[in-house]
Amino acid sequence: MPVCTSCHQTKQDEAFFHKNKKWKTCQSCIEQRALKKQKTKRKRDDEAVEEEPLRVSLKTVGLMDLAALVSAEMRALINNPPPTAPDGTQICSLNLRVALNLSNAITGNEHPKDVARWIVEEIERADEYNWTYNCMNTSMRHKDVAKFYYVCSQSVVAMKEYKEGSNRKRMERFPCQGKMQMKIDMPAAEAMLEIHHGLLHNRPISNSDISDECRKEIEENTHLNPIQLRQLLRSKGIMKNYTPRQIHSYWERFAINKHPELYRQFSVIPVTTPNIPGITSASTPTQDRNSSTAFTILPTMPYGATSLQTSIVNNPSPQNPMQKGVVDQIPKLGNHSFNHDEFVEYVAKMEQFAKRVRNQLDRRNYLWLDTVKILTAGVIEMENDIEELERQRASERATKPWTIHYK
Ligand SMILES: [Zn+2]
Ligand SMILES: [Zn+2]
Structure with a gap:
């Protein structure tokens, strides 16, 4: 008696006839598979319809123009905000899809991880937020193709419970649903980037001032582009946890005279975000939701269980x-x-x-x-x-x- 190649059960010959043809898979497996296929297709169709209104037009830029694009998009949103919510809150939600051309920025010897860092830091240089690396996923089918996922470090979902008495500064939190994903295709020298930031909130409070050693290095290397400069500082171990914005602002002070053409090329206009109160107390976001009207539009639903x-x-x-x-x-x-x-x-x-x-x-x-x-x-x-x-x-x-x- 034949064995089904799918369920591995030994069955009668008749069980392998389907539509007058003999198969290696039994009839019930064939039917099950067809049903599953139909279900997935229907699900995909549903999702396609559902996602339609969220579709954001795709922009194509080179890696070195990304910061300027992000800054311009944010300014456009803030200067021309969407209608005000009934409670007086203005919600600026940034949704960006970018096809990044990497051909002028990579040699092909980099690891996708390096390129992901370049991209994230170029975004941070413009939006002045902090994006926390979450996970990556390397394609099993294509070498040198990988996806990277990030969340806004101030989003309530990124909140970690700090131990009592922790001297780490409490961060202002927001129900911003800030997330970002990028698919980096090294052979194609291309990256697909999607940014969703549901609420353009206050930025994280900047940490320490740049050290003298780091300042000196920047002053001596005004000819480098922002990515090259950060790479140099990192290789010398003096990048610390300075933000890309901090480094860039200091660079600008000297580049404006020494390399005005580079200054014009890489400078981004700072964006002022609307002042929206966040969550800094020890209370959970769920408790805050009832006391703060600012979150009625983007509620953090009770996370029970x-x-x-x-x-x-x-x-x-x-x-x-x-x-x-x-x-x-x-x-x-x-x-x-x-x-x-x-x-x-x-x-x-x-x-x-x-x-x-x-x-x-x-x-x-x-x-x-x-x-x-x-x-x-x-x-x-x-x-x-x-x-x-x-x-x-x-x-x-x-x-x-x-x-x-x-x-
Ligand atoms: Zn079977
Ligand atoms: Zn955020």
């Missing part, structure tokens, strides 16, 4: 008698040693998070889900790849190297 948390805290799983043996057992693979328990904890967290996501879907907390979707885009893409490979394996075309990555 407390019952889930308490049930986990109150009912610790019974100690598994097998666990002790597992602790000592550290399997080796190549030069790395892995601790099984670490992964037990990790997988449990993933499962807990999946429940949380489902819970928020039931509550229709789309705002929260949308951010999570961006943050986990790399995981979803990987899952899609694995699904694709599984389909290939099912039709007996799986390639061997893949089994190393995923069993």
